[in-house]
Amino acid sequence: MPVSSPETFVSTSETIAVAMSGGVDSSTVAAMLKAEGYTLVGLTLQLWNQRRLAGMPGMPESTEGRCCSLDDVYDARRVAEQLGIPYYVINQQERFEQDVIRPFVSEYLSGRTPVPCTLCNNHLKFDQLLITARQIGAERIATGHYARNEYDPARDRWILKRPVDASKDQTYFLFGLTQKQLSRTLFPLGNYTKPEVRVMAGEHHLALAQKPDSQEICFIPGGDYKRFLDAYLAEQNDTLPDTSGEMVTTDGTVVGHHEGIHNFTVGQRKGLGVASGTPLYVIEINGAERKVVVGGNEALASKTLRAHRLNWISISGLEAPLRVQIKIRHRHEPAWATLAPSGEDDEILATFDEPQRAVTPGQAAVFYVGDEVVGGGWIR
Amino acid sequence: MPMRRVYMDANATTPLLPEVMEAMRPYFMERFGNASSVHSFGQQARSAVEQARVNVAALLHCRSAEIVFTSGGTESDNLALFGVTQPGDHILTTAIEHHAVLHAAGRLAQCGREVTLLPCDSNGVIHLDDLRRALRPNTRLISVMMANNETGAIQPVEAIGKIAAESGVLFHTDAVQAAAKLPIDVEAIGCHLLSISGHKMHAPQGTGVLFVRKDTKIDPLFYGGTHERQRRAGTENVAGIVGMGKAAEIARRSFNEGVSQRIAALRDRLEQEILARVDQAGVHGGDVAHGGAVARVPNTTNLWFDHLEGEALVIALDLKGLAISGGSACASGASEPSHVLTAMGISAARARASLRFSLSKLTTEEDVDFAIAVVPQAVAQMRELSPTYHLPQSTIPVAS
Numbered sequence: 001m002p003v004s005s006p007e008t009f010v011s012t013s014e015t016i017a018v019a020m021s022g023g024v025d026s027s028t029v030a031a032m033l034k035a036e037g038y039t040l041v042g043l044t045l046q047l048w049n050q051r052r053l054a055g056m057p058g059m060p061e062s063t064e065g066r067c068c069s070l071d072d073v074y075d076a077r078r079v080a081e082q083l084g085i086p087y088y089v090i091n092q093q094e095r096f097e098q099d100v101i102r103p104f105v106s107e108y109l110s111g112r113t114p115v116p117c118t119l120c121n122n123h124l125k126f127d128q129l130l131i132t133a134r135q136i137g138a139e140r141i142a143t144g145h146y147a148r149n150e151y152d153p154a155r156d157r158w159i160l161k162r163p164v165d166a167s168k169d170q171t172y173f174l175f176g177l178t179q180k181q182l183s184r185t186l187f188p189l190g191n192y193t194k195p196e197v198r199v200m201a202g203e204h205h206l207a208l209a210q211k212p213d214s215q216e217i218c219f220i221p222g223g224d225y226k227r228f229l230d231a232y233l234a235e236q237n238d239t240l241p242d243t244s245g246e247m248v249t250t251d252g253t254v255v256g257h258h259e260g261i262h263n264f265t266v267g268q269r270k271g272l273g274v275a276s277g278t279p280l281y282v283i284e285i286n287g288a289e290r291k292v293v294v295g296g297n298e299a300l301a302s303k304t305l306r307a308h309r310l311n312w313i314s315i316s317g318l319e320a321p322l323r324v325q326i327k328i329r330h331r332h333e334p335a336w337a338t339l340a341p342s343g344e345d346d347e348i349l350a351t352f353d354e355p356q357r358a359v360t361p362g363q364a365a366v367f368y369v370g371d372e373v374v375g376g377g378w379i380r
Numbered sequence: 381m382p383m384r385r386v387y388m389d390a391n392a393t394t395p396l397l398p399e400v401m402e403a404m405r406p407y408f409m410e411r412f413g414n415a416s417s418v419h420s421f422g423q424q425a426r427s428a429v430e431q432a433r434v435n436v437a438a439l440l441h442c443r444s445a446e447i448v449f450t451s452g453g454t455e456s457d458n459l460a461l462f463g464v465t466q467p468g469d470h471i472l473t474t475a476i477e478h479h480a481v482l483h484a485a486g487r488l489a490q491c492g493r494e495v496t497l498l499p500c501d502s503n504g505v506i507h508l509d510d511l512r513r514a515l516r517p518n519t520r521l522i523s524v525m526m527a528n529n530e531t532g533a534i535q536p537v538e539a540i541g542k543i544a545a546e547s548g549v550l551f552h553t554d555a556v557q558a559a560a561k562l563p564i565d566v567e568a569i570g571c572h573l574l575s576i577s578g579h580k581m582h583a584p585q586g587t588g589v590l591f592v593r594k595d596t597k598i599d600p601l602f603y604g605g606t607h608e609r610q611r612r613a614g615t616e617n618v619a620g621i622v623g624m625g626k627a628a629e630i631a632r633r634s635f636n637e638g639v640s641q642r643i644a645a646l647r648d649r650l651e652q653e654i655l656a657r658v659d660q661a662g663v664h665g666g667d668v669a670h671g672g673a674v675a676r677v678p679n680t681t682n683l684w685f686d687h688l689e690g691e692a693l694v695i696a697l698d699l700k701g702l703a704i705s706g707g708s709a710c711a712s713g714a715s716e717p718s719h720v721l722t723a724m725g726i727s728a729a730r731a732r733a734s735l736r737f738s739l740s741k742l743t744t745e746e747d748v749d750f751a752i753a754v755v756p757q758a759v760a761q762m763r764e765l766s767p768t769y770h771l772p773q774s775t776i777p778v779a780s
Contacts, residue, residue: 041699088695091716132689135762136696 022072025144112362175376245290267358307377432625453577467492532680541570
């Protein structure tokens with residue numbers, strides 16, 4: 001029978017490193033585990049300097065951001081002090097820039113729509129942080145993600161499951177976790193709803209119990225990624241490469257001109273700059289030819305998708321067709337499909353029961369059976 | 381049982397000595413006067429400030445009138461650089477200065493001064509030839525630290541003083557990491573300006589001194605009253621100044637009691653015994669290819685341990701009870717790569733794998749034993765998880 005809470009497999013004599021962001025969720029995790037008697041170390045990853053692009057053309061002067069701001073480090077430090085646990089900030093700005101920011105920029109410039117949170121989880125939070133945690137004597141890490149992580153002896157695998165609070169489900173961003181990483185990770189909030197977590201934060205007398213949630217991409221205050229691309233490339237002494245070109249309809253008719261493919265994402269309706277009797281959407285972005293293909297809503301539907309660079313969680317690999325539900329973006333109602341090997345190495349072909357709207361290259365496709373994450377890959 | 385905690389980060393700050401605390405104590409409450417006041421309360425405070433000035437002047441071998449009390453090393457450095465230069469002047473400083481000098485010089489470069497940063501060698505020492513070559517007709521100020529905060533490397537300040545005198549250029553030295561570790565004689569150094577900080581020598585945080593040679597014209601940073609002979613406006617921090625004076629008195633006495641030699645012996649043992657127990661490690665400033673180990677202040681050693689992150693090692697050691705430091709701290713408390721080690725030509729990986737141990741007169745033999753026990757253990761644990769570390773092959777046949 002799967003085990004559901006850390007105390008059933010982690011001895012309280014073990015040291016656990018809590019990844020603390022300064023928000024309600026990770027602070028509550030620290031307070032919960034402390035109350036259960038674990039020896040804890042609080043760690044915050046310093047990933048990005050919010051001051052770096054402040055005041056550059058198009059960027060806000062103010063340095064208030066959602067992640068890695070001094071305010072958040074201050075909040076995390078206050079919680080650690082209150083709980084009486086050691087707390088440290090780890091500088092991973094170089095690694096974050098290399099493994100998250102640069103791929104984020106180059107994906108947009110190639111006409112794809114990236115998922116930076118997944119890259120950060122794969123390369124920083126569950127890789128570097130776990131290594132640092134183990135180097136300082138903590139065998140496991142605990143985070144404030146809404147997900148469940150259980151060991152199933154029958155399959156001898158660690159199983160990532162959707163949390164009790166479906167509205168906070170973060171499993172979409174966690175599909176890249178390896179069995180090794182899962183075996184050393186605790187998600188103590190998986191069995192609670194967000195309102196329950198706020199209540200627990202209050203019960204533990206955490207001053208930030210009512211701190212608002214963060215929603216946007218942490219390094220893009222205000223959420224305008226185009227301004228971020230401009231400012232980042234300008235800082236790098238690199239103006240945006242010219243990716244302007246033609247805007248064409250699905251039958252190849254040129255209907256206009258666009259200023260650069262990075263301004264578009266599949267399914268986008270606003271800002272196309274083309275007049276039409278019926279609503280037009282971006283159907284496809286052809287990076288090689290710098291073409292943006294537009295069409296009616298019906299043209300957005302896809303019956304299949306290909307995903308590559310796969311990671312499997314509940315199974316060790318896909319040998320035969322498998323019935324799953326697939327999430328093709330974070331806020332997507334999982335859709336029934338059949339997964340099958342595509343014939344290419346490290347790639348699957350998914351055939352949906354019903355065509356899905358706006359399958360977007362660069363996003364992740366995450367496969368579910370019930371609450372379990374089977375695995376996932378990147379949409380081509 | 382509470383955990384044993386050993387402090388080896390004296391270059392960051394030092395605790396007050398009990399004598400310093402006792403000297404300061406009356407000036408918080410019963411002797412609370414403003415040193416500028418006419419009445420007896422004020423006179424009591426004034427007298428304490430002036431006695432402290434005499435003690436600090438004795439430590440630096442200068443006149444009392446040449447001592448300006450400030451809020452710390454950073455203010456002293458800023459006062460020196462901003463106070464004696466004008467737009468159009470050239471400032472000659474080094475790549476290995478503390479940020480209090482480097483960032484002040486950076487700001488001055490935005491305000492019409494020309495700034496040159498001299499390089500250093502692989503031992504962290506600047507060369508006089510580089511300095512001579514960098515002099516310009518409009519060079520107004522040379523600012524070179526007396527000893528480096530990260531490596532402890534001593535700079536050739538007396539020779540620089542001679543070059544400055546020959547060239548008619550003002551010379552400032554940041555002696556924050558030298559004070560109470562090396563004898564300081566402003567006459568021998570030939571400097572016009574010299575900064576020290578109280579909390580690096582067992583006086584309280586928030587106290588500092590700038591020595592300003594007589595007849596050196598200096599503009600103040602702050603405007604207000606006529607305190608400190610119009611060089612530093614603001615009511616004196618009387619208790620802090622008293623602490624600074626007492627710490628200076630104790631430091632002078634300590635030189636005669638052989639304290640420096642005792643600290644150097646502890647440092648040398650720490651360094652040798654750690655390196656004897658850890659492979660692929662070494663000392664910064666001990667580059668034999670460049671003339672052997674360099675002269676260092678007695679309390680500092682900066683060691684590198686390849687194949688690990690110094691930042692994680694600092695945390696691991698803190699959790700074991702040993703307080704040391706890695707690169708310089710930034711606002712959030714995370715470490716950034718050291719500009720000093722970078723200037724020495726050290727690779728980014730090795731700079732990140734470097735740790736500074738800095739001792740004080742309070743460090744004991746038992747403290748050193750503790751460090752010798754926990755550091756090799758922590759390094760070994762971390763390297764077990766390092767993807768790049770492999771034990772050296774001891775069985776490789778040696779060709780003759």
